[in-house]
Amino acid sequence: MRTPPMTTVTPDVSTRQGLSALDLLEAEGIHIIREVVAEFERPVLLFSGGKDSVVVLHLAAKAFAPGKVPFPVLHVDTGHNFPEVIRFRDETVERLGIDLKVARVQDYIDDGRLAERPDGTRNPLQTQPLLDAIAAGKHDAVFGGARRDEDKARAKERIISLRDEFGQWDPRNQRPELWSLYNGRHLPGQHVRAFPISNWTELDVWNYIERENIALPPLYYAHEREVFRRDGMWWSVGEVSLPREGEQTERRLVRYRTVGDMSCTGAVESDATDTSAVVAEVTRSTLTERGATRADDRISEAAMEDRKKNGYF
Template sequence: RPDGTRNPLQTVPLLDAITTGRYDAVFGGGRRDEEKARAKERVFSLRDEFGAWDPRRQRPELWSLYNGRHAPGEHVRVFPLSNWTELDVWQYIAREGIALPEIYYAHEREVFARNGMWLTAGDWGGPKDTETVEKRLIRYRTVGDMSCTGAVDSDATTLDAVIAEIAASRLTERGATRADDKMSEAAMEDRKREGYF
């Protein structure tokens, strides 16, 4: 959907699948440095019978002890990387020699500016008549729906250059590249309360 409003389209199928499968736990890849609301989340994040998240119901996880207990209909979302940062992930990729698609490295691409991000043209609704397409050297810090996932200006064409760029950056991955997080100060927290991952 245009303008980064795809989350409602993802939440309903997610909650339907959890209910139908009667899952006790669902794994996700969220990290605390991605967005402010994620910093309130725990490794085991309790969700109510509607899939909603309430930060006040999050249990302490002292000494890495996790409590997966939940009532019928409730479940936990498990975020094993929640204590990692984007830099930790990239350093792990380097240490383990993991190959990645070129989209994560700087490359020349036709993009247009919208709400402070570089987006790629597509059938989803961009560019608008007032938006100019230009060729830029960019890379994607995250990969997602092209209607709300932006690229960043970058000349980081190697793994070491990406790590150096991230180490120097003061802007989070989601804050730099996700339109759905720019909709309001509490956008992510609001979506999580509605059942979003």
Template sequence: MRVARMNAPVIAPSRLDTLDLLEAEAIHIIREVVAEFERPVLLFSGGKDSVVVLHLAAKAFYPGKVPFPVLHVDTGHNFPEVIAFRDQTVERLGIRLEVASVQDYIDDGRLHERADGTRNPLQTLPLLDAIAAGKHDAVFGGARRDEDKARAKERIISLRDEFGQWDPRNQRPELWSLYNGRHTPGQHVRAFPISNWTELDVWRYIEREGILLPPLYFAHEREVYSRDGMWRAVGEVSPPLPHETVERRVVRYRTVGDMSCTGAVESPAATLTDIVAEIAVSTLTERGATRADDRISEAAMEDRKKDGYF
């Protein structure tokens, strides 16, 4: 008896690209934290990294809502466009927004304005007070290891002591994607789901997912002046000095911190595709290129993190 022979179809193994793997890791981290901790919260400034983490959280629990609130430490020096975007986002997703105001602390004397005018280093006390008031035992952040040397030392689940402080010598091993969230009363952890992402990964993911962002990230014309090798926006909290010349230039922002310490870069990149192409050839991180507060000292970021900063 003759047996008919058939050519079986060749089935290629399914393959996940880099973004798929990074997304899966981040969603795993978010779900693990929510499963292990009682009162997590997400630091949300309206900047691209926190927007991506919020998007990942929405995917992690879809079709349900994100099961934790978001917290913004508002310095009072934010770009108005970013605050508007923040409010629109939480309303669209139906998420509770908690706000810790640096201005309130200045008004009642708990904090004082710095001589250099920047308020980013003043965020630590309001942040720690908000964590304590909300009894938050896990705080999601959008920090990435490629941003700064201090952030490169972070674990994905990073323990903070009873004073909210970080000890880089007291970091736990994270082998085989196992995360140790053990902590005592009064301590909490910071969780960084996109720790292993690069700036380019973030932008490629934003492009793939069609994630909405504040318009500041895209090329636009505005009044700026040059200071410390950066283009600063003209505004009430960031006025030019008498010797600084105001110009109109086409710029965009790679990061959207305070107006008083965040610089723009000259760029024609007006679409996500343009931005991805621009970042692919950049040799500077976004913080190194545009954040004056990180230039206070070589260890500026690490010093603030040890005190309880993001």
């Protein structure tokens, strides 16, 4: 099977073969998923209920239809998740009949393997539960929904990215992927991360969600919420996200561009209540969703790369 070439997508662009750019990205993603399933013994898909992992799961369902997705999904639950996302996660795996594995950060805190951070966020604490779950499940390939346009560290990532026996990533030791040929060789104890939508942009993702009519957690769309302003972002009021002295709460019409923890993810003001309105809004945006709304990526200039080197998504 000849792999479609990688491309940058703009709406309503067609190729000489009569396929749209979204068709080519979809074909590439399905090809990557099938290649990984054919080459590896125990793949698993990281599924948080966020839009990117939802799209990867949708591609996987298409790749193996009319059969079921032939691998489980794994969620590293920090305990700080939005309740709407957890409900959506559970409803989705039940609808598709997929096995859900959950690694809980709270279990590690309770038994002393991890300690709460002074800043209150748990997102950086996901690494050890993730690596332990991969080892326990003997997973040799882990699908993720990361995209190159999200962050400088993710832009360095290959589509098939090797992790050593400690789960660590070496950005200086990346394998070439000329002509979309993927090298999955690994030693016992090592595994690879596979990123089927690596070449997609945020706009590609939303165009595809609109075309395929893919369901998402409701907080991706504009809704009224009690929020407060911090570090240039609107934070949702919740048990793990409370205003500090001097921070006033108010009701605002907001939506989330990315879904991380309540303790590290901000909302943006928006009146986009449906997918077509979100597409129009993303088209006008000059910041990636992580750059605009993720406090955990502001810890340092190399925050994402440091976490990835240690085994993060």
